[in-house]
Each structure stands twice: as C-alpha cells, then as structure tokens.
Amino acid sequence: MPEPAILIDVNDLSAFYGESHVLHGVSLTIRAGEVVTLLGRNGAGKTTTLKSIMGIVRQRQGSIKINGLETVGLPSNRIARLGVAFCPEERGIFSSLSVEENLLLPPIIQPGGLGLDDLFTLFPNIRERLSTRQGTRLSGGEQQMLAIARVLRTGARILMLDEPTEGLAPVIVEQIGEAILALKARGFTIVLVEQNFHFASGLADRNYVMEDGVIVEMVAREEVREKAGLLQEYLGV
Numbered sequence: 001m002p003e004p005a006i007l008i009d010v011n012d013l014s015a016f017y018g019e020s021h022v023l024h025g026v027s028l029t030i031r032a033g034e035v036v037t038l039l040g041r042n043g044a045g046k047t048t049t050l051k052s053i054m055g056i057v058r059q060r061q062g063s064i065k066i067n068g069l070e071t072v073g074l075p076s077n078r079i080a081r082l083g084v085a086f087c088p089e090e091r092g093i094f095s096s097l098s099v100e101e102n103l104l105l106p107p108i109i110q111p112g113g114l115g116l117d118d119l120f121t122l123f124p125n126i127r128e129r130l131s132t133r134q135g136t137r138l139s140g141g142e143q144q145m146l147a148i149a150r151v152l153r154t155g156a157r158i159l160m161l162d163e164p165t166e167g168l169a170p171v172i173v174e175q176i177g178e179a180i181l182a183l184k185a186r187g188f189t190i191v192l193v194e195q196n197f198h199f200a201s202g203l204a205d206r207n208y209v210m211e212d213g214v215i216v217e218m219v220a221r222e223e224v225r226e227k228a229g230l231l232q233e234y235l236g237v
C-alpha cells in the first residue's frame with residue numbers, strides 16, 4: 001500500500017523569540033491520518049514547534065510545507081485557512097462567553113467541519129454544559145474538550161494539541177484519548193505535544209523526541225518497547 005501523503009513537511013526550521021534562538025534545525029514529517037507526538041522535557045521546544053507551524057511564532061527560518069505549500073512566510077490566519085488548528089496549553093476558553101458562545105466562536109474555514117450532533121457524540125459533557133454562562137466554569141477536562149470541539153467545527157483537518165491532558169484526572173485523560181482515536185478513525189491528522197508519555201505513546205503512530213531545540217529521535221509505535229530505556233533517558237520518566 002502506498003504511504004499516505006505528507007501533510008506537514010518541516011525542514012531545518014529555526015525559530016526565535018527576539019534575540020533568543022530556540023529551534024535549531026527541526027525537521028519532521030506528518031502524514032495524512034497519523035497521530036504523531038512531540039515528546040521532550042520542559043523547554044525542549046515542543047510548543048515552539050507547534051506555534052511555528054501555526055505561524056504564531058513569526059520569527060522563523062527554514063521550510064514548513066503544508067500540503068505542499070511553503071508557509072514559512074505566511075501569517076497565522078492564512079495558515080489556519082489551510083485547515084490547520086492549534087489548541088494551546090492554556091485552552092483559551094473565555095470567561096465572558098457562555099459554553100455555547102465559546103463553541104461557536106471560531107469561524108468556519110472550510111466545509112467538512114463536524115456538526116453539533118457529532119461534537120456532542122464525541123464529547124457528551126459539552127451538550128450537558130452548553131448553557132453554562134461562563135466558559136471557565138467548566139472543569140479543566142470539560143474546557144479541554146470544548147477547546148478541541150470548537151476547532152472541529154471549523155473544518156480544520158490537522159489538529160495540533162498542546163498538552164491536552166495536563167492536570168486532568170485519569171478518567172478524563174482516558175476520555176480525551178478515546179476522542180483522539182475517534183478523530184483519527186475519521187481521518188483527522190493529529191499532532192500532540194505531551195508530557196504524559198504513557199498516554200501519548202499509546203495513541204501515537206510515531207513519536208518525535210526533542211531536546212534543546214532539535215529532534216533527537218523518532219520512535220515508531222512498534223519500536224516503543226525496544227527503545228523504552230532510551231526514551232526514559234531523554235524524557236526522565
């Protein structure tokens with residue numbers, strides 16, 4: 001069977017915050033329908049990699065092709081229109097908006113987004129909490145689900161999730177894992193930054209390990225067991 005198409009092709013990416021040079025030549029590929037993780041210790045550059053792909057970090061050099069199109073010079077609103085969405089670690093739920101308003105906030109960028117019924121099937125809690133007046137009244141897990149649900153409405157097909165399980169109870173982590181697998185089954189492509197290695201490696205087709213602003217290892221699902229020692233060393237888990 002031919003391999004699925006490469007949707008994100010990052011080559012020799014450098015990124016900067018002002019004078020501070022944070023990514024030093026990151027190269028990675030994400031194929032259609034894959035779940036791929038970026039693992040690594042705090043400060044390794046995982047979030048910066050996602051933000052660079054999304055165009056939120058503007059100071060970047062090298063190449064980031066999305067669906068074959070060079071995006072390294074494009075602003076984030078243009079990149080979003082290519083069907084890429086980013087859920088930040090802080091989730092971005094607004095307290096001044098109700099749950100429903102938060103859900104309906106992001107504009108539709110292309111056809112094919114999930115309808116409300118589909119979203120409620122994936123995240124039943126959101127339906128129950130729809131009329132809650134302040135989005136931030138939801139639990140951390142519900143806010144995470146809301147943050148994912150609202151980008152699914154937009155028609156984005158590539159989801160980049162930054163530490164979606166951070167601070168959540170195991171039962172909620174499990175629900176998020178199930179939702180990610182359900183989305184993969186529907187053909188979504190998912191890039192996941194995670195500290196929770198066991199959660200991440202259980203879902204991922206491939207795992208990239210970052211250290212000091214570069215990719216130091218790529219571990220495919222079938223190699224996770226054999227490379228467990230190495231991963232432990234890199235991640236300190």
Ligand SMILES: Nc1ncnc2c1ncn2[C@@H]1O[C@H](COP(=O)(O)OP(=O)(O)OP(=O)(O)O)[C@@H](O)[C@H]1O
Pocket residue numbers: 017020022040041042043044045046047048049
């Ligand atoms: N806005 C910023 N301004 C300056 N430096 C930053 C900024 N954001 C991150 N950095 C620095 O860039 C480096 C990479 O940070 P990044 O957040 O990408 O790491 P990470 O692997 O995602 O880790 P974490 O899990 O802590 O978020 C760190 O040294 C961090 O201090």
